[in-house]
Amino acid sequence: MDIAEEDSTLSRVQEILWAGGIGDPQCESERIVHAARRISRDALHERALAMARKRASGSPLSYVLGRQRFMGIEIAVKDGVLIPRSETELLGWEAVARLREASSEDARPVRVIDMCCGSGNLACGIAQAVPKASVWASDLMEDCALLALRNIHSLGFEGRVHVTFGDLFAPLEAAGVRACDVVVCNPPYISSSRLHRERRDLLTHEPRQAFDGGPYGLSIYQRLVHEAAPFLRPGGSLLLEMGVGQAPSLERLLKRCGHYDRVELVPDPQGELRVAAARRL
Secondary structure (H helix, E strand, C coil): CCHHHHHHHHHHHHHHHHHCCCCCHHHHHHHHHHHHHHHCCCCHHHHHHHHHHHHHCCCCHHHHHCEEEECCEEEECCCCCCCCCCCHHHHHHHHHHHHHHHHHHHCCCEEEEEECCCCCHHHHHHHHHCCCEEEEEEECCHHHHHHHHHHHHHHCCCCCEEEEECCCCHHHHHHCCCCEEEEEECCCCECHHHHHCCCHHHHCCCCHHHCECCCCCCHHHHHHHHHCHHHEEEEEEEEEECCCCCHHHHHHHHHHCCCEEEEEEEECCCCCEEEEEEEEC
């Protein structure tokens, strides 16, 4: 395809996006054509138009492109697996800070569990930022585990990042994983009622399992705070992403469970408390 043909494709993609009500059709058309070109120059026109139609139908841009930037790396994404959010980077960088501190104390390797790993974005982001880290990523859904494996291979983290799937820590128990420095988790934490009302848009394209936290959005936390403890070394950290307004409930839960002696609540740049960090006794 020559320059004139590619320009024609770009214009047609932009027209499709504009007709579909996309807010910035010029920028998105360039990203779509670039993504189609990266996949293959063969049939670029047809591929780009198909991607544009998918986007115009309402599919999130990350699903259309098949990629999402997270913690400075490119993560592959696909339909049916949660798209990594920028707010989850706060959780990732908090984990990195604690791992770097633990590693600097005695120059030893550090061990991490990424629970509810989804696409493996946290596991891969942490592995990239902390070269001495060994990471175990786990998810209930096999599709998530397979996508995490794909990202691990494409980013070159084989041997350092391992993937399992199953009910919370059960597969890690079977694998004999213990004495970790950090357990990090971005669990489903939106209440079922909110998903049926003001946040029902989230379920149009992404899986319910990634969002539905039960009647009060806290169901999985009640298991996490107890079941994570045996996998942490004394002084290790449990790091949890939480929704806006959930900090008081989660802080009480962590303090009352008896496994942790210090709880910190970390704000995002807007001042909202979005990460809870608890130190293992």
